[in-house]
Amino acid sequence: MEKEIAITVKDLHVTYRGLKKTSIRASWTKLNKRIELYHALKGVSFEVEKGKILGIIGKNGAGKSTMLRSIAGIFSPDKGSINLHGNTISLLSIGVGFNKKLTGYENIYLSGMLLGFSEDEIKAKEQDIINFADIGEFIYKPVKTYSSGMYSKLAFAITAILETDIMLIDEVLSVGDAKFKEKSYNKMKELISDENRTVLIVSHSLETIRNLCNEVLWLNEGELMAIGPADEILPKYQEYMDNL
Amino acid sequence: MKKFFNNIKKYFKYAIRSAKAELKSEVADSYLNWLWWVIEPLSFMLIYSLIFGTIMKRGGDEFKIFVLLGLTIWEFFNRMITGSVKLIIDNRDLVTKVYLPKYILLLSKSFTYLFKMAISFCICLLMMLVTGVEFNIYMLFIIPIVIIAYILAFGIGMILMHFGVTLNDLANLTTIGLKMLFYLSGVFYNIKDTFGNRAIFGKKIIDDILLYGNPIAFCMQQTRDVTLSNMFPNFMFLGIWGLVGILLCMIGIHLIHKNENSYAKVI
Numbered sequence: 001m002e003k004e005i006a007i008t009v010k011d012l013h014v015t016y017r018g019l020k021k022t023s024i025r026a027s028w029t030k031l032n033k034r035i036e037l038y039h040a041l042k043g044v045s046f047e048v049e050k051g052k053i054l055g056i057i058g059k060n061g062a063g064k065s066t067m068l069r070s071i072a073g074i075f076s077p078d079k080g081s082i083n084l085h086g087n088t089i090s091l092l093s094i095g096v097g098f099n100k101k102l103t104g105y106e107n108i109y110l111s112g113m114l115l116g117f118s119e120d121e122i123k124a125k126e127q128d129i130i131n132f133a134d135i136g137e138f139i140y141k142p143v144k145t146y147s148s149g150m151y152s153k154l155a156f157a158i159t160a161i162l163e164t165d166i167m168l169i170d171e172v173l174s175v176g177d178a179k180f181k182e183k184s185y186n187k188m189k190e191l192i193s194d195e196n197r198t199v200l201i202v203s204h205s206l207e208t209i210r211n212l213c214n215e216v217l218w219l220n221e222g223e224l225m226a227i228g229p230a231d232e233i234l235p236k237y238q239e240y241m242d243n244l
Numbered sequence: 245m246k247k248f249f250n251n252i253k254k255y256f257k258y259a260i261r262s263a264k265a266e267l268k269s270e271v272a273d274s275y276l277n278w279l280w281w282v283i284e285p286l287s288f289m290l291i292y293s294l295i296f297g298t299i300m301k302r303g304g305d306e307f308k309i310f311v312l313l314g315l316t317i318w319e320f321f322n323r324m325i326t327g328s329v330k331l332i333i334d335n336r337d338l339v340t341k342v343y344l345p346k347y348i349l350l351l352s353k354s355f356t357y358l359f360k361m362a363i364s365f366c367i368c369l370l371m372m373l374v375t376g377v378e379f380n381i382y383m384l385f386i387i388p389i390v391i392i393a394y395i396l397a398f399g400i401g402m403i404l405m406h407f408g409v410t411l412n413d414l415a416n417l418t419t420i421g422l423k424m425l426f427y428l429s430g431v432f433y434n435i436k437d438t439f440g441n442r443a444i445f446g447k448k449i450i451d452d453i454l455l456y457g458n459p460i461a462f463c464m465q466q467t468r469d470v471t472l473s474n475m476f477p478n479f480m481f482l483g484i485w486g487l488v489g490i491l492l493c494m495i496g497i498h499l500i501h502k503n504e505n506s507y508a509k510v511i
Contacts, residue, residue: 100269
């Protein structure tokens, strides 16, 4: 049986321009100076099969978040290509587009529509989100009156209940108090283990990666070090990190 | 271009919702609530007509309406331009976390400004009712004038929004530019009366340049002409500025499509 591919990344380069942000004066004086470039990703290629859970590891500054954001379409690659094969995608980020002066209820819609869902789709899942967030009457109060725990509970609920084919997760596995932490971890596990869903997780916690992922991609200094089954790559990575 | 219209269609509802949200949150904490949307243009009008009407002895009730119409158009342009320069940076949270066509931010903002403009026009109508200035059929031409003003402002806004990302001091420049435009556009005086009888180079060029060369002054003048002077608008120049507006929009759309995915790297 042919395996279905969900994400194809080919020769991905992403570059930050150090001096891109400039003032008018600077653009006169520094016009001819060489622009300092920072290469965050230097030609990474890989494929992810549908339904796989891929963990992305690497030390700080290895380009993990940059890669997630490129795949999510927030950055454009400077070179190379990303093909999502028509899947819907979302970067699981907490509280996107929240307006703190408005009620939590209104923010469900704001945030949800921003993630690319239609009003009707949100309406259908509205109750699930409210139930999952579990913040009681506060859902009808302005978000600025929330405790930080409540805030992340609601934000997590929105992103977790409104699901997409591909989910990108950047270190947001646990929020809220102990009870909610467990609940959100379980929900995350449930979301992730759906056979039709492809998930990419960035995390520094090897424990999390080991528990959740079946494949691991190791980035170092913007380059692909290794990709393969979790139990193969993780020991190598650990050894490498210990020797640093 | 097709991409632009598809995007607008796709995100239109979001833009409306986010505009409503912003309007709501703007007044959520204030004591007088939505009344501020009425009080603000009214008090500006009172200030200007006090200074220029009463102290400098110009016009009566009609002058108040004249000023208010001018302010209505001016404030729309002013808000669009000021609002667009820092738009991407102000929405840093959003821009770095989700993909959304960047002109949707401007679209949503522009809805809030259109709303305020509509309130301002309503106050004009009320004033006309109260003061007995006659209504006329020509006033309907305000609609095409506003549409052209919107296209122009949207085009300018997109271009400024793009350069506002990388040019730090663009905001300072636009503040100065707007100040100048404010006095040149004739918000509280009539360009024709003021410059019209002053001949330079043997001809009365200045008022023409000021009137027809500055879209803000032009839209203002046209709005006043159709409302207060029972005149047809100047269709030729409306057409020209409409075309310029469309051209600016196309440039802006092109700039944004080409660069929007890099904004997140810079801010």
